[in-house]
Amino acid sequence: MDTKSLIIDIATTLFQQKGYIGVGLNEILKACNMSKGSLYHHFPNGKEELLIACLQSMSEGMTNDIEDIFDEFPTTKDAIVAMIEKLIANFESEGTISAYTYTSIISEMALLSEPVRNACSDLYKKMQGIYSNKLMSDGFSKETAGSIAVMISASIEGGIILCQSQQSSEPLKAVLQLLPTLVNRNE
Structure with missing residues (x-):
């Protein structure tokens, strides 16, 4: 793994664990075992x-993982069930x-940094595009597929x-029970 990829890999883990604000540059440098100059390079x-x-x-x-799941299953319903499981x-x-999930980073940074907000927004657009395309192949109109794709992402x-927050898988199990019924209906 090259140095830049190593930095990204380690920093990603730290940001996911502690959020953007919770991770100092010195902590990243220490975890990467490098100097400030190397990072700024x-x-x-x-x-x-x-x-x-x-x-x-x-x-x-994330999008590669979602695409793989959605390519593997014939319907949106089957793909969503597999993804949530x-x-x-x-x-x-x-x-x-x-x-x-990007939620902790979005909640910390979306109002403070337009480039960070845009990077997060791009991910959600990609995910919703995958969902929407599969829904249209299931027979939903483009408009309905787009709306349901937003609902899938939000759910x-x-x-x-x-x-x-609850340290329980029950919320996703509830989503698993209800969300597939939403994508199983044609207009």
Whole structure:
């Protein structure tokens, strides 16, 4: 792994665990075992530029995972069930689902940094695009598919937040019971 990728990988983990504000530059440097000069060589604009690189890396991993699931299953309903079951399994085995959510970073930074807000917004647009395309292949109109895609994103993201705050997989299990019925109906 090259140095820049290593920095992104380590910083992503720290940001997911502690949030943007909770992680100092010195902590990142120590975890990466490098000097400030090395970090600034790869990220001349500092911590915020590093955060955006981390968000882009997370986005790529998350959207690839979602695309794989949605390509594997014939209907949106089947894909959503598989995706939520995977999230529940991850939560129950690891006690968190931090790799699948940007919420803590968005709540900290969206009002403070337009570039960070845009990076987060891009991820959600990509996810909703995957959902919307699958819904249209299931027979929903473009407009309805777009609206349902927003509902899918909000339901899953909200379920993840509730799981983490309640330390229980029950919120995602509730989403799993109800969300598939929403995408099972044609107009």
